Amino acid sequence: MALIVQKYGGTSVGSVERIQAVAEKVKTFKEQGHDIVVVVSAMSGETNRLIGLANQISEMPTPREMDVLVSTGEQVTIALLSMALNKLGVDARSYTGPQVRIVTDDAYMKARIQEIDTKNMRADLDAGRVVVVAGFQGVDGSGNITTLGRGGSDTTGVALAAALKADECQIYTDVDGVYTTDPRVVEKARRMDKITFEEMLEMASLGSKVLQIRSVEFAGKYKVPLRVLHSFKEGAGTLITIEDTDAVEQPIISGIAFNRDEAKLTVQGVPDIPGVASKILGPVSAANIEVDMIVQNVAADGNTDFTFTVHRNDYKKTLNILQDVAKQLGAREVKGANDIAKVSMVGVGMRSHAGVASKMFECLANENINIQIISTSEIKISVVISEKYMELAVRALHTAFGLDADDKDGE
Amino acid sequence: MALIVQKYGGTSVGSVERIQAVAEKVKTFKEQGHDIVVVVSAMSGETNRLIGLANQISEMPTPREMDVLVSTGEQVTIALLSMALNKLGVDARSYTGPQVRIVTDDAYMKARIQEIDTKNMRADLDAGRVVVVAGFQGVDGSGNITTLGRGGSDTTGVALAAALKADECQIYTDVDGVYTTDPRVVEKARRMDKITFEEMLEMASLGSKVLQIRSVEFAGKYKVPLRVLHSFKEGAGTLITIEDTDAVEQPIISGIAFNRDEAKLTVQGVPDIPGVASKILGPVSAANIEVDMIVQNVAADGNTDFTFTVHRNDYKKTLNILQDVAKQLGAREVKGANDIAKVSMVGVGMRSHAGVASKMFECLANENINIQIISTSEIKISVVISEKYMELAVRALHTAFGLDADDKDGE
Numbered sequence A, B: 001m002a003l004i005v006q007k008y009g010g011t012s013v014g015s016v017e018r019i020q021a022v023a024e025k026v027k028t029f030k031e032q033g034h035d036i037v038v039v040v041s042a043m044s045g046e047t048n049r050l051i052g053l054a055n056q057i058s059e060m061p062t063p064r065e066m067d068v069l070v071s072t073g074e075q076v077t078i079a080l081l082s083m084a085l086n087k088l089g090v091d092a093r094s095y096t097g098p099q100v101r102i103v104t105d106d107a108y109m110k111a112r113i114q115e116i117d118t119k120n121m122r123a124d125l126d127a128g129r130v131v132v133v134a135g136f137q138g139v140d141g142s143g144n145i146t147t148l149g150r151g152g153s154d155t156t157g158v159a160l161a162a163a164l165k166a167d168e169c170q171i172y173t174d175v176d177g178v179y180t181t182d183p184r185v186v187e188k189a190r191r192m193d194k195i196t197f198e199e200m201l202e203m204a205s206l207g208s209k210v211l212q213i214r215s216v217e218f219a220g221k222y223k224v225p226l227r228v229l230h231s232f233k234e235g236a237g238t239l240i241t242i243e244d245t246d247a248v249e250q251p252i253i254s255g256i257a258f259n260r261d262e263a264k265l266t267v268q269g270v271p272d273i274p275g276v277a278s279k280i281l282g283p284v285s286a287a288n289i290e291v292d293m294i295v296q297n298v299a300a301d302g303n304t305d306f307t308f309t310v311h312r313n314d315y316k317k318t319l320n321i322l323q324d325v326a327k328q329l330g331a332r333e334v335k336g337a338n339d340i341a342k343v344s345m346v347g348v349g350m351r352s353h354a355g356v357a358s359k360m361f362e363c364l365a366n367e368n369i370n371i372q373i374i375s376t377s378e379i380k381i382s383v384v385i386s387e388k389y390m391e392l393a394v395r396a397l398h399t400a401f402g403l404d405a406d407d408k409d410g411e
Helices: A016-031 A046-057 A063-085 A119-126 A153-165 A195-203 A214-220 A276-286 A312-329 A348-352 A358-364 A389-402 B016-031 B048-055 B065-088 B119-125 B153-164 B196-206 B212-221 B278-287 B312-329 B348-351 B356-366 B386-399
Strands: A003-008 A035-040 A090-097 A100-103 A113-115 A130-134 A138-140 A146-147 A166-175 A193-195 A226-230 A239-240 A255-259 A260-273 A293-295 A303-313 A333-337 A339-348 A373-377 A378-388 B003-008 B034-041 B092-095 B102-104 B113-116 B130-134 B136-137 B145-147 B168-173 B195-198 B226-228 B240-241 B255-259 B262-271 B291-296 B305-310 B332-336 B341-344 B371-377 B380-386
Touching: A003 A016, A016 A063, A016 B003, A016 B048, A035 A063, A035 A119, A035 A153, A035 B145, A046 A063, A046 B016, A046 B065, A046 B356, A063 A090, A063 A130, A063 A138, A063 A146, A063 B048, A063 B065, A063 B092, A090 A119, A090 B065, A090 B356, A100 A153, A113 A153, A113 A389, A119 A130, A130 A153, A146 A348, A153 A214, A193 A195, A195 A214, A195 A239, A195 A339, A214 A226, A255 A389, A260 A276, A260 A293, A260 A312, A260 A339, A276 A293, A276 A303, A276 A312, A293 A373, A303 A312, A312 A333, A312 B136, A339 A389, A339 B380, A358 A378, A358 A389, A378 A389, B003 B016, B003 B153, B016 B034, B016 B065, B016 B092, B016 B119, B034 B119, B048 B065, B065 B092, B065 B130, B065 B136, B065 B145, B065 B291, B092 B119, B102 B153, B113 B153, B119 B130, B119 B153, B130 B153, B153 B168, B153 B212, B195 B196, B196 B212, B196 B240, B196 B255, B196 B341, B262 B278, B262 B291, B262 B312, B278 B291, B278 B312, B291 B371, B305 B312, B312 B332, B341 B386, B356 B371, B356 B380, B356 B386
Parallel strands: A003 A035, A003 A166, A035 A130, A090 A130, A100 A138, A166 A226, A193 A239, B003 B034, B003 B168, B034 B130, B092 B130, B102 B136, B168 B226, B195 B240
Antiparallel strands: A100 A113, A138 A146, A226 A239, A255 A339, A260 A303, A260 A333, A293 A303, A339 A378, A373 A378, B102 B113, B136 B145, B226 B240, B255 B341, B262 B305, B262 B332, B291 B305, B341 B380, B371 B380
16 A cells, blocks of 8 residues: 555546546545545646636736636646545545645745645545645745646645655656657657656756656655656556666666757857856846857867857847857857757766767767767767758667667667 | 725626726726725636536535635636736735635535634735635635635625625626616616615515625624625615614605515315414425415414415425325315415515505505415515516506606605
């Protein structure tokens, strides 16, 4: 018998029929003898409907009132799911965020959880009840309703699991687990049984949008085993957990992430003196443009090239900013391209295996793919290449590193 | 400068445009220097939509969860109205029932208010803010969400006015006041400027469905002046208040109520012995049938006739029950009719004026209308007549008692 926190997203509870299906699923777990806390999102479409109403009134609706408004979405779902459970003969009780007392700071629309009162939930669990909690919402110290920002229901699930010291936090989604790479691009992509928090963070931030990144950070911090599963298909999903240091052999590479959302910009011939980087990035950041990769080469003849990537939507805006900056700095030229793709190999096994990078570069060279930028971290190697070669690169690397589904032993 | 509680119903806040119109109205009052607390219902249709979702899951949804579900309706409205006020530059803050701490008993779906914490509202009013409160809802002593039952937003308005010792509670509706009788039946029906709580109670219970009867009781008990007004038309509406004993002359009759929802049943030739009434009404009440008028004549030759009225929907069921009862009692016969109407004249002035009843009966006789049952209270005379004469009777009485719009002086 275990204590399990289950989180079902908007699509999983998107209709009365689906809510009833979730209730059946919860009942099965309950009958296996587990204690169950269920966290739910608003029914899909509901949050957008509510935001639509607010936007008819104001382009900039009061943040406090936005949270009062959108938090009704999850409140509807907890009531309906509890009714559905009761209808199946399962004793269940719903809680809004404020009713649990999920205490947050007062940053409306992007609040952070500070404390969770587990007293009521514990009493219900002890009485044999399923506890149904509204995701995404909390209450500040003054009693105001807050929300954690979009997708925050994952965070609620993990935070409740941490507070209750649950054995596992299960996140039900519309995919049956985390894959070595996107199955739409690589047919032979394989569901991973297990992945570490660190790897998942690298995968998530690189575009494998299975989980909210904040919830993974949270789970890692509090060491809550996290499992990604399909809402309506059988299967063990993917367990995200701490690194298993006792494992005989870690796979070198866990997965390959990629995205084509970025554009690169290079300021050429910048004087190699202190403060240049901040002079270039200062105005970019002041314009609220987020920067991803940053690369600067060793200087030659007192000048250097400074390259970084931004979201593709910000490409033109950034280019304009850089023209001005380049003049002030006396730089030679500003160049850029938005037809690029970033491909990243992620794996904790990389730490103890030399030669991953050279093998990656060799593989790409064999396919005649030119590498434009390279950036590495302890468990990740990212390269920027021409967008048109992206699928080819991902497939070639997937095979080369033994990730293909018919090659289960790995390297 | 006064403290005014304003309540806007579902139709008044039925769309974003209407919510914006309400915000404009509130702004005008605020600019006149008043302190304003606004109570709102769910947008029209929303409560039914939510109930529809629940009924898809269960014909008998858990009452606790029903309240969690339907209370979201008002929560949406308070957020949108507060945003609309803010957009107009009016500082406003929303409160759910639990946030105010409108404490109720734990009778889900029909809770009664026990206590209201005015601290937060007072602080907001003192800070110059408009306070926007969700009607219809509260919280029990254990933190569970409760609702007051349908139409309960009126009660919230009155209860807040009582707790805050407001100068007036204004109920905005789709009529511009309380009329001497139904204007659809009597063209010359006249809006009353003023009516007493007692009169309003008699009018309301008899089918003038302008206000929730519970809210009138509540207002009377706490002596909260209550004003019924049209949401979007100018006008002073009707003030419902305590009896003005200093008035030189009260009008004898304030209004005429009527309904055709009832059926009458008579058990003839009942032995006139103690316990008969309860033997007749016991089985009726056991079948959950509500009885309205009850009349028993003085006995002649040891037997009497016992007559009462029920809702027309319960007519057949009651008739069947009475057949059995009549046999057991040795009664002669059971008779009934469901083509009847009840017409009631209401007025506190009746107390001090003799001859109202005889004038009423004379007026009906002049129109050749036969009276089937008569029942009186201190401020009301009700008669049951054939349904087909109802409009004629109401019009004749309305004229005879000087209520017509072109006859403003009264009797």
